[in-house]
Amino acid sequence: MTFPGEKRSFLGQVIDEVFDGLYGYAMVLSRDRTDAEDLVQETCMRAVKAIESLEPGSNAKSWLFTILRNIWLNQVRQRRAAPKIVELDVDESTLGMAVESSKDPHALYVSKVERDQVREAIQQLPDEFREIIVLREYEELSYQEIATLLDCPAGTVMSRLGRARSKLRSLLSSTLGLTDRRAKGVLE
Amino acid sequence: MSYCGERGTDILLFLENALTGQRLEDFHAHSAGCSNCRERLQEELALTSLLRETRPLYLAPQALRDRVAAAASAQQAFANSPPSDRSRETRMEKLTRWLRDVTPPVFGWKPLVAMMLVLTLSLVFIPGAVQMVRANNFVEAATEIHQSYLDGNLPLQCRSRSPEVVTDWFAGKTPFHFQLPIPQSVPESKALYWLTGAGLVSYKGNTAALVAYETPTEKISLLVASSKSVAVAGGEELRSAGLTFHYRSGANFEVITWTNHGLAYALVASVTGSPQHSCLVCHQNMANQNLVKH
Numbered sequence: 001m002t003f004p005g006e007k008r009s010f011l012g013q014v015i016d017e018v019f020d021g022l023y024g025y026a027m028v029l030s031r032d033r034t035d036a037e038d039l040v041q042e043t044c045m046r047a048v049k050a051i052e053s054l055e056p057g058s059n060a061k062s063w064l065f066t067i068l069r070n071i072w073l074n075q076v077r078q079r080r081a082a083p084k085i086v087e088l089d090v091d092e093s094t095l096g097m098a099v100e101s102s103k104d105p106h107a108l109y110v111s112k113v114e115r116d117q118v119r120e121a122i123q124q125l126p127d128e129f130r131e132i133i134v135l136r137e138y139e140e141l142s143y144q145e146i147a148t149l150l151d152c153p154a155g156t157v158m159s160r161l162g163r164a165r166s167k168l169r170s171l172l173s174s175t176l177g178l179t180d181r182r183a184k185g186v187l188e
Numbered sequence: 189m190s191y192c193g194e195r196g197t198d199i200l201l202f203l204e205n206a207l208t209g210q211r212l213e214d215f216h217a218h219s220a221g222c223s224n225c226r227e228r229l230q231e232e233l234a235l236t237s238l239l240r241e242t243r244p245l246y247l248a249p250q251a252l253r254d255r256v257a258a259a260a261s262a263q264q265a266f267a268n269s270p271p272s273d274r275s276r277e278t279r280m281e282k283l284t285r286w287l288r289d290v291t292p293p294v295f296g297w298k299p300l301v302a303m304m305l306v307l308t309l310s311l312v313f314i315p316g317a318v319q320m321v322r323a324n325n326f327v328e329a330a331t332e333i334h335q336s337y338l339d340g341n342l343p344l345q346c347r348s349r350s351p352e353v354v355t356d357w358f359a360g361k362t363p364f365h366f367q368l369p370i371p372q373s374v375p376e377s378k379a380l381y382w383l384t385g386a387g388l389v390s391y392k393g394n395t396a397a398l399v400a401y402e403t404p405t406e407k408i409s410l411l412v413a414s415s416k417s418v419a420v421a422g423g424e425e426l427r428s429a430g431l432t433f434h435y436r437s438g439a440n441f442e443v444i445t446w447t448n449h450g451l452a453y454a455l456v457a458s459v460t461g462s463p464q465h466s467c468l469v470c471h472q473n474m475a476n477q478n479l480v481k482h
Contacts, residue, residue, distance in 0.1 A: 023248035044256045115242040137239045162196045
């Protein structure tokens, strides 16, 4: 994305890089595709408006995720008065496959199946586990960045991540059977 | 086993190559003699491997990227616009509030003219969901065409107050099917707006339709093109009756754009006093008022 102006140009580049990540985080938080799209769009718009306030050297990626999370929390607070039932809407069968078009068809299929299983498992996690898995394992934010984002100590992030991974391992036990064998091969 | 339990953090750090020095040596020493920790490490490795293989977890739709890029571009354009234009920033908010609060007895016909024309046209021409795409070029083209029409440089090729006649005239001339709405019969003396005619214009190398309306005080034009060659986005948004309208106000004109069912629309009118008047163009029959109640 190209935004005129030095800072905006930089922001456009960062948004390009983390766009899928923002969308994934929004999906994990909202569990609704439309809400996720709105969250991402609103996040980007607020970032563009507020880019001048971003100090040089600041972590723009972390900043974007913080904006998105704040918007989400505000929406959650507003919706509490009138709870809404949302449906999981994660059927993006062609999207996942587009990511790895260079793989052979079988690998592509396996990858898609695994991705669907992982998505489903993550969506079954409690809220606090879902987002920490995404922020750490998919977005690779540091413990300190996550701690700042979630407004909690870094130690809490680590222990929460450990519990989240433990729960995820349990949910993905059958999927991990195959992966485990591959991992063992790596260790040996 | 409780000792192994405390190794959980070390395992995470080890996986991330963040375990160093004596702590790393202790970890290796312990793992060598502890089958529980070795097994746990393998499970964690398998999970890490699986999670990495499934990156990215979700892929953002291209349409969302387009929409964000367009909205950011429009926002930037707005920020760079003269202060006189920026003062109109809240016009759509006012309009939205007006739509929410409107009740027929309180308002005169003028605001309704603007609002109801937009709603009627949109509901008749393009019922259904709206797809937003970029629209800067479309808006510019629509305003330029409208200016040409006002200046007399773009004479209407079909002059008629009859929607049926104009619709028939368009038949076969545009690459898309296009049908004007037939408004309920209103005595001419009470008409708030009226069709004056139509013409063909070119937009991005394709034929587009121009429909002209008039109110007692101004001329209004509606540019209709295939959404394949048009991007619609930006400006202030108003969602109503299942459609999303994009409102922009420039130095001389107010433009409302929207899309649906493969067609893109740009309604251009002169900037006037009331924000709702810009939404304008025109439903004469009061039965249409229920379309704008919220």
